[in-house]
Structure formats: C-alpha cells, structure tokens
Amino acid sequence: MNIDNTASQMRKGVLEFCILSIIKLGEAYPSDIIDMMKSANLNILEGTLYPLLTRLKNAELLTYRWVESNSGPPRKYFSLTEKGAEFYNELETTWLELAGAVETITGKNK
Amino acid sequence: MKKVININFQGTIVPIEESSYELLQQYIESLRRHFANEEGKDEIINDIESRISELFQNRLKGGSTCITDDDVNAIINNMGRPEDFDEDDNIGDADNTKGQKTKSEKSESFSQSDWSWKGKRLYRDENNKILGGVCSGIAAYFGIDPVIVRIVFIISGIGFLAYILLWMFVPGSNMVENGARKRLYRNPDGKILGGVCSGIGSYFDVNPWLPRFIFLIPFITFIFRWGHFGPLTFPHFLSFSFSPGSFIIYIILWLVIPEANTTAEKLEMKGEKVDMNSIKNSVLKEMQEVGQRVGKMGKEMGEKMGKMGMEAGNMAKEKGADIGKEMHFAARRSSGVLGNIIVTIFKIFMYFILGCIALAIIVALFAVAIVAIGLFPLKDFVLTDGWQTVLAWGTLIFFIAVPVIGIITFIIRRFARVKTTNKLMRYSFTSLWILGIVCFVGLITSVARDFKTFSSLDEQVIPLQNPAVQSLEVVPFQNINYRRIGWFNLEPFGTFGTTDDTAFISNVRIRLIKSSTDSFQVTIVKMSNGNTRRYADTLKSLINFNVSQNDSLLMMDKAITINTTDKFRNQYVEATIAIPVGHHIRINKTFGYGNRVRFGGFWGGNEWYYYNNDNVNDYDFSYGIEYVMKDDGLYTLNGQKSDRNNSDWNDNSSDDNNTVTPPATNNESGYRYNQGKIDSLKDAQEKQIQKMQSTIDSTKSVREKEVQRLTDSLNKAKEEINQKIEKLKSTTFTQTHCQQKYPEGYSFIMHI
Numbered sequence: 001m002n003i004d005n006t007a008s009q010m011r012k013g014v015l016e017f018c019i020l021s022i023i024k025l026g027e028a029y030p031s032d033i034i035d036m037m038k039s040a041n042l043n044i045l046e047g048t049l050y051p052l053l054t055r056l057k058n059a060e061l062l063t064y065r066w067v068e069s070n071s072g073p074p075r076k077y078f079s080l081t082e083k084g085a086e087f088y089n090e091l092e093t094t095w096l097e098l099a100g101a102v103e104t105i106t107g108k109n110k
Numbered sequence: 111m112k113k114v115i116n117i118n119f120q121g122t123i124v125p126i127e128e129s130s131y132e133l134l135q136q137y138i139e140s141l142r143r144h145f146a147n148e149e150g151k152d153e154i155i156n157d158i159e160s161r162i163s164e165l166f167q168n169r170l171k172g173g174s175t176c177i178t179d180d181d182v183n184a185i186i187n188n189m190g191r192p193e194d195f196d197e198d199d200n201i202g203d204a205d206n207t208k209g210q211k212t213k214s215e216k217s218e219s220f221s222q223s224d225w226s227w228k229g230k231r232l233y234r235d236e237n238n239k240i241l242g243g244v245c246s247g248i249a250a251y252f253g254i255d256p257v258i259v260r261i262v263f264i265i266s267g268i269g270f271l272a273y274i275l276l277w278m279f280v281p282g283s284n285m286v287e288n289g290a291r292k293r294l295y296r297n298p299d300g301k302i303l304g305g306v307c308s309g310i311g312s313y314f315d316v317n318p319w320l321p322r323f324i325f326l327i328p329f330i331t332f333i334f335r336w337g338h339f340g341p342l343t344f345p346h347f348l349s350f351s352f353s354p355g356s357f358i359i360y361i362i363l364w365l366v367i368p369e370a371n372t373t374a375e376k377l378e379m380k381g382e383k384v385d386m387n388s389i390k391n392s393v394l395k396e397m398q399e400v401g402q403r404v405g406k407m408g409k410e411m412g413e414k415m416g417k418m419g420m421e422a423g424n425m426a427k428e429k430g431a432d433i434g435k436e437m438h439f440a441a442r443r444s445s446g447v448l449g450n451i452i453v454t455i456f457k458i459f460m461y462f463i464l465g466c467i468a469l470a471i472i473v474a475l476f477a478v479a480i481v482a483i484g485l486f487p488l489k490d491f492v493l494t495d496g497w498q499t500v501l502a503w504g505t506l507i508f509f510i511a512v513p514v515i516g517i518i519t520f521i522i523r524r525f526a527r528v529k530t531t532n533k534l535m536r537y538s539f540t541s542l543w544i545l546g547i548v549c550f551v552g553l554i555t556s557v558a559r560d561f562k563t564f565s566s567l568d569e570q571v572i573p574l575q576n577p578a579v580q581s582l583e584v585v586p587f588q589n590i591n592y593r594r595i596g597w598f599n600l601e602p603f604g605t606f607g608t609t610d611d612t613a614f615i616s617n618v619r620i621r622l623i624k625s626s627t628d629s630f631q632v633t634i635v636k637m638s639n640g641n642t643r644r645y646a647d648t649l650k651s652l653i654n655f656n657v658s659q660n661d662s663l664l665m666m667d668k669a670i671t672i673n674t675t676d677k678f679r680n681q682y683v684e685a686t687i688a689i690p691v692g693h694h695i696r697i698n699k700t701f702g703y704g705n706r707v708r709f710g711g712f713w714g715g716n717e718w719y720y721y722n723n724d725n726v727n728d729y730d731f732s733y734g735i736e737y738v739m740k741d742d743g744l745y746t747l748n749g750q751k752s753d754r755n756n757s758d759w760n761d762n763s764s765d766d767n768n769t770v771t772p773p774a775t776n777n778e779s780g781y782r783y784n785q786g787k788i789d790s791l792k793d794a795q796e797k798q799i800q801k802m803q804s805t806i807d808s809t810k811s812v813r814e815k816e817v818q819r820l821t822d823s824l825n826k827a828k829e830e831i832n833q834k835i836e837k838l839k840s841t842t843f844t845q846t847h848c849q850q851k852y853p854e855g856y857s858f859i860m861h862i
Contacts, residue, residue, distance in 0.1 A: 030157070030161065031161065045188075045189060045190030045194055045195065046158070046161060046188060046189045046190065047141070047158060047189040047190035047191075047194070047195055048190060048195050050154050050157045050158050050161070051145060051148060051150075051154045054148075054149075054150040054153050054154050054157070055149075055150070057150075058150055071164060071167045071168055071171065072120070072122060072160070072163050072164035072166070072167040072168075073120045073121050073122065073160045073163055073164065074160075075160075076157065076160075
C-alpha cells in the first residue's frame with residue numbers, strides 16, 4: 001500500500017465537492033477557485049482544474065458566462081445550474097454522513 | 111543573446127523568446143496528447159491557453175519586455191505537467207490501467223474515458239511493459255489482456271522484426287506525457303541517401319554509421335554469396351538477410367518516417383539533452399530489469415495458460431458479463447443506448463471487413479510480385495533487347511513493386527497515425543504507377559507484335575528405315591526425365607533443365623492417325639510466330655527436331671530448344687504418325703511430362719493445332735500404353751476404343767465409309783460393334799429426317815406468311831379503292847365540270 005496513493009485517492013473524492021461548494025458561493029473564475037483552495041491549504045494544479053470544470057459543465061452541473069477582462073482574453077465565470085445545486089445537496093448529505101461516520105470511528109482511537 | 115518572436119496567442123500579441131516558444135509549444139502539445147481521450151479536449155486546451163495568455167499579460171504589464179524561459183517554466187509549474195496530473199486527477203491514465211484489476215474502478219473509469227474509438231491512439235504501454243511495451247499497448251488499445259497479445263505474438267511468430275518496427279513507430283506512453291519527447295525523424299542534416307540511418311542514429315543516440323552498417327550487411331554478404339544465389343532468388347528476396355529486402359525496408363522507412371524540418375522537430379528527433387542522460391540511465395536499468403520481467407512473464411504466462419484451460423467456461427461467462435456491463439456503460443454515456451451499441455458493432459464489423467480487404471489486396475499484390483519474379487528468368491527467352499527489356503523492368507518496378515510498397519507504407523502510416531498529409535508522395539506514387547501501367551501496356555503490345563504473324567506451314571515426311579515394322583515404340587533421344595521440383599516452381603522453360611542461354615520447351619505434339627498404306631509413316635509440321643511472315647519462317651526453319659528409327663524404336667526429340675538470340679515465338683512441332691491397320695504403337699511415358707508453352711489467346715487467335723486436309727482425324731491416346739490400330743480406330747490391347755479428336759463433318763463422312771464396307775468379323779465384340787454402328791446410323795438418319803422435316807415446316811410457314819401478306823395487301827388495296835370511289839362520288843356533286851369533262855372510269859385512273 002502506497003501512502004501517497006491512498007492520500008491522493010482521498011483528496012480526489014472530495015475535490016468535486018469542494019469545487020462545487022466554492023462555486024455555490026457565487027460566480028467564480030478558475031484562478032479564484034485555485035486561490036481559495038490554496039488558502040484552505042488544499043493544493044491543486046490549474047491543469048487539473050480545467051478538465052474537471054469542463055467535465056462538470058458537460059454534465060450540466062455548471063454553466064458559465066464570458067466576462068471581458070482588461071488583462072488578456074475574456075474570462076469564463078462559472079456558476080451552478082439547478083441540477084448542479086441538487087447534485088451539491090446530495091454530495092453534502094453524503095459528506096456529512098461520511099464525515100460523521102469517520103469521526104465516530106476514528107474518534108475511538110483517540 | 112536570444113531571438114524574440116511575436117506570437118498571436120489567444121488573441122493577444124505576445125513577444126516571446128524563440129526557445130521559450132518551443133518550450134510552450136511542446137508543453138501544449140503534451141497537454142493535447144494527455145487529453146486526447148477527453149470529451150471536451152479542445153475546450154480544455156483553450157481554457158488553459160487563455161489562462162496562460164492572461165499570465166503572460168500580467169508578466170508583460172509587470173514590466174518585462176518579453177516572455178522568457180523562466181516565465182514559461184514558472185507558468186508550467188503552476189499549471190502542472192501532464193505527469194503531475196495523474197496524482198490529482200481522478201481519472202488519470204494510471205488509474206485506468208490499475209482499474210483493469212479491480213472491477214468497481216474499472217467500470218467507473220471505463221464509463222468516463224476509455225471506450226471511445228475516436229481519438230484513441232496506439233501507444234506503447236510503458237507502465238506494463240516487458241520489453242518495449244508493444245504488446246501491452248496493443249492490449250490496452252483493444253481492451254484485452256496483454257498476456258493474450260503476448261501469447262499471440264509469440265505463437266504466431268509475427269516475430270522480431272514486426273516487434274522492432276512497432277517499437278519504433280508507436281510512441282511510448284511516457285515519452286508522450288513528458289514535455290520533451292523523442293520521435294523518429296529522418297535527419298536531413300546528416301543524410302547520405304534519405305537520412306533514414308542518421309535519423310535512426312539520433313533516435314537511438316548512436317553513431318549513424320551503426321544503422322548504416324546494419325543496412326549494408328546484406329549487401330556485403332551479397333558480394334560473397336553472389337555465386338550461390340541468383341540476383342532475384344526468391345526465398346531470400348524479402349528477408350532482411352538479402353540485399354533487396356533491406357533495400358525495400360529502407361525505402362519503406364524513407365517513405366514512412368517524416369523528415370525533421372522545423373527546429374521543434376529537430377529537437378524532438380534528438381530529445382532534450384537532459385533527457386539523453388536519463389534515457390541512457392533508464393536503458394541500463396531496463397537491461398537489468400528485462401531479465402526479471404521476462405522471468406515474471408514466463409511464470410505469469412504459465413499460470414494464465416493453466417487458468418485459461420481450467421476456467422475457460424467461467425472466464426467466458428465473466429467476460430461476457432463484463433462486456434455486457436461495459437457496453438451498458440458505454441451506451442449510457444450518450445443518450446441513444448441502442449444506437450450506440452449498433453454503431454459500435456457496426457464499427458467493429460467495418461474494421462474487420464476493411465482489414466480483410468486490405469489483407470486480400472496485400473496478398474494479391476505479393477502473389478503478383480512472386481509470379482512476376484518467378485517468371486522473370488523467362489525474359490531473356492522472350493523479350494528482345496532494348497526497349498522490351500526496359501519496359502519489362504519498368505513493369506516490374508513501377509507496375510508491381512510500387513503499389514506493394516505504397517500499400518505497405520499506407521498501412522504502417524495508418525497504424526502509426528503519421529499525420530503529415532504528404533500530397534507530393536501520393537502524387538508521385540500515382541504517377542509512378544501510371545508510368546508502370548504505360549510500361550505494362552507497352553510491353554504487352556510490343557510482345558504481341560512479335561507474336562503477330564504465323565509462319566507458313568509445310569509438311570515434311572520423315573523417311574523411315576523400316577516402315578513395315580510390326581510395332582513401334584516412340585522414345586525420346588536421351589532418357590532425361592527429371593523435373594526440377596522446388597517449393598516455388600514457376601518456370602515453364604525449366605522443365606527439362608536449362609543452361610544459361612538455351613531452354614527446352616516441350617512444345618511437341620504427337621498425333622496418331624490411321625495409315626492408308628500398310629506401313630508406318632511419320633510427318634512433321636513445324637510452326638512459329640513472329641513479327642513478320644519472313645521472320646516467323648526463319649524461326650520455323652531454325653527449329654531443330656530429330657526423328658530416327660531403330661528397328662521398333664522411333665526416337666524423337668521431346669522438346670524444342672530455344673535460345674536467347676532467336677527467342678521464343680510459340681515454336682511448335684506436330685509429329686503425325688500414321689499407323690497401318692493391325693500394327694501396334696506405344697508412346698513413351700516421358701512425352702507426357704512437361705507443359706506446353708504458348709503465348710496467345712487475346713491477340714494471336716487459338717490456332718494451336720494444324721489440321722492437314724487428308725480427312726483423317728487423329729486419335730486420343732495415353733502415354734505409356736500400347737495401342738493397336740484396327741480398321742475403325744485405335745484400340746488398347748484390352749479392347750477399349752480411344753476417342754477421336756475431330757469435328758462433326760469429318761465424323762459423318764467416316765461413318766458413311768464404314769457402312770459401305772462393314773467389317774467381316776464374326777466374334778461377339780464385332781457383332782456388338784456392328785449393332786452399335788447400325789444404331790448410330792439409325793440415329794443419324796433420324797436426325798436427317800428430323801432436319802428435313804424441320805426445313806419443310808419452316809418453308810411451309812414461310813409460304814403461309816407470304817400468302818397472308820399478299821391477301822392482306824390486296825384487301826388493303828381493295829379498301830383504298832372503295833374509299834376513292836366514295837370520294838369521287840362525293841366530289842361529283844361539287845365539281846360538276848369534272849363529271850362533264852371525263853367519264854367516270856377515266857378520272858379514277860387519273861387519281862391513282
């Protein structure tokens with residue numbers, strides 16, 4: 001068993017949940033998302049974020065609009081769709097259950 | 111000092127150092143490859159490019175005059191290289207391969223990325239490799255177990271060369287993901303002929319003379335082995351151990367491998383300097399590991415085989431379920447479940463059919479090539495020097511070899527997905543092939559002209575020492591009776607062995623007829639074709655055909671010699687042996703061997719046999735069996751009658767003769783024979799009667815028709831007359847002066 005592997009598997013599982021929850025706060029630009037995650041000490045490569053966003057968008061969980069930018073090409077601002085909001089709620093329930101369960105189980109070790 | 115160029119990057123002008131530009135380009139290319147299987151591939155790349163462009167703008171606004179290597183590297187580190195993605199990415203390629211093992215993961219990853227034909231590329235799977243990762247790459251491409259591919263590879267003996275070729279052409283999965291990767295290019299800078307060897311040299315990081323030497327080995331050995339092999343000895347022709355083989359491989363490589371023209375391509379060709387060390391190290395490491403891996407594979411393979419045997423049924427069931435699941439997932443991805451399945455199945459069928467067609471074409475072309483090569487020794491005996499020889503070579507090279515090479519090249523390029531659409535190459539291939547067609551047509555017409563005319567025919571009676579001998583056996587002069595039997599036997603002239611400039615062709619036909627006298631008689635007729643009558647006659651007179659009698663042996667040449675100066679022009683000898691009634695004849699078996707050779711058919715007509723006008727037909731016979739000539743034909747010793755080679759009208763006339771003088775034999779067979787004859791005569795008469803009847807019938811019907819026609823026309827005339835009378839009657843009222851002037855009958859005649 002590889003510790004890095006297991007850890008990254010764990011991170012992967014919650015990545016989409018985190019991104020959706022950031023976007024839920026309001027329209028977000030990818031580098032904003034990166035910054036926010038960094039500030040929460042959850043490092044993610046930009047190159048990983050873009051395909052993930054595209055996938056979520058293709059799954060109709062996200063939508064975006066173009067915003068002109070004075071530094072470079074226009075930016076894509078992402079926001080949740082209705083479906084995305086539903087999806088997020090489901091994930092949240094799952095997460096809360098999971099977090100509670102994990103807390104209960106691992107708490108016994110302390 | 112560095113060169114700065116301006117690029118238009120996502121709609122903004124960016125001044126960038128040239129080396130940084132190369133770096134950026136490589137990075138984006140590596141991303142493109144990484145996301146090749148992704149659905150929104152272009153969009154993702156676009157987003158990333160926009161972001162990079164934005165970062166560039168920030169940098170430039172910060173006071174930089176241009177983008178440098180450091181800037182690009184910093185950005186790339188920020189964005190992450192494709193190989194870094196695997197860690198974070200939840201559906202990276204690494205998971206895919208791992209996913210093969212655990213089912214739940216497999217179906218998940220499957221549903222999202224893997225099962226799409228479009229955009230799928232053949233890579234060598236360097237994560238699961240034994241030697242070069244070719245087999246595991248193929249396995250990943252088709253979604254099957256690599257062990258199976260390996261077993262197939264080893265058992266079918268597709269072999270080493272194919273493996274090496276695939277190793278070279280198929281990009282490795284690791285190479286692709288690194289920003290700097292290595293590709294096989296032809297090196298235009300260090301080239302001697304096509305730059306293939308120097309390209310291979312820089313690819314494998316060796317002195318270009320090493321590949322050159324490998325290519326030259328066959329030529330060097332060729333010089334030493336010249337005595338043992340002809341220039342086109344076939345079994346060695348395609349193998350690498352013989353010069354044409356390596357030459358062809360060189361040409362194919364030349365056509366398949368793109369030339370490194372741009373700086374980026376040249377960098378790719380050599381790989382980066384940093385890479386070179388790492389590659390060397392990794393190669394050394396590989397060498398050690400290969401041994402271990404091979405051992406492991408052997409074990410694994412053994413296990414697999416055992417398992418496969420034991421659990422074949424189980425596995426089939428599981429696989430079936432798996433495939434069902436996979437199909438289900440694949441289908442669920444898009445909306446049309448059934449449609450997708452149908453499309454998938456259809457595609458598989460299409461690939462299968464296309465593969466079959468391609469294979470058939472290749473096999474056919476190879477067959478043509480083999481036949482052409484096999485027939486090539488013929489050339490000296492048929493073709494005149496000069497144009498015809500040139501055309502023959504042109505046909506061989508352009509008409510046959512060019513499409514073979516072209517198709518092989520096409521297929522390899524297809525598999526390697528070489529994207530460069532080289533119009534020049536296609537055009538040159540097509541024009542070379544058209545040249546080949548022209549050569550072929552020219553050759554055919556030119557040869558046809560040489561065969562156009564027939565020689566004059568004259569019979570030559572061979573005087574026999576003792577024509578009244580009781581039985582005659584026809585034997586060849588020398589008892590050479592060997593055939594060259596090789597695995598590849600396509601030499602019509604070689605049947606009796608050839609020397610360098612003479613060949614034997616067994617264009618001799620023996621006819622057996624009934625003699626009108628009571629002694630044997632031998633006549634021969636020689637024939638030839640040629641471009642003019644005179645030349646055909648000359649060739650005819652050059653045919654050397656000997657016959658001589660030695661008691662009961664009639665010695666005869668069984669073949670004609672053809673030499674390279676006089677050429678083969680359908681020379682042909684027909685020897686007619688007239689056998690007197692009651693005498694025996696046997697043709698030695700050796701005359702039955704060998705094939706008659708004849709060019710003709712669509713241009714020469716089919717005058718293969720010469721019929722003399724003696725109204726006597728010849729009899730079929732088998733070689734090596736003794737026959738006896740009787741009044742009514744040729745019989746074997748146990749009383750079987752041989753058929754006649756004949757045409758109808760001759761048959762009838764001889765039948766008539768027989769009825770006039772029936773043979774006076776009283777034994778049973780004679781009776782039966784008589785009965786048969788009478789029956790056949792009856793038949794003939796009946797036929798005759800029928801024929802006459804039918805002619806009578808036909809004349810009858812013709813006459814009836816005639817009568818019918820006459821009556822019809824008469825009736826018509828009658829009607830017309832009536833009508834006219836009617837008319838006249840009506841006109842008499844209006845034109846009274848007419849009636850006054852002429853009598854009725856007169857005006858009627860005038861009208862007619």
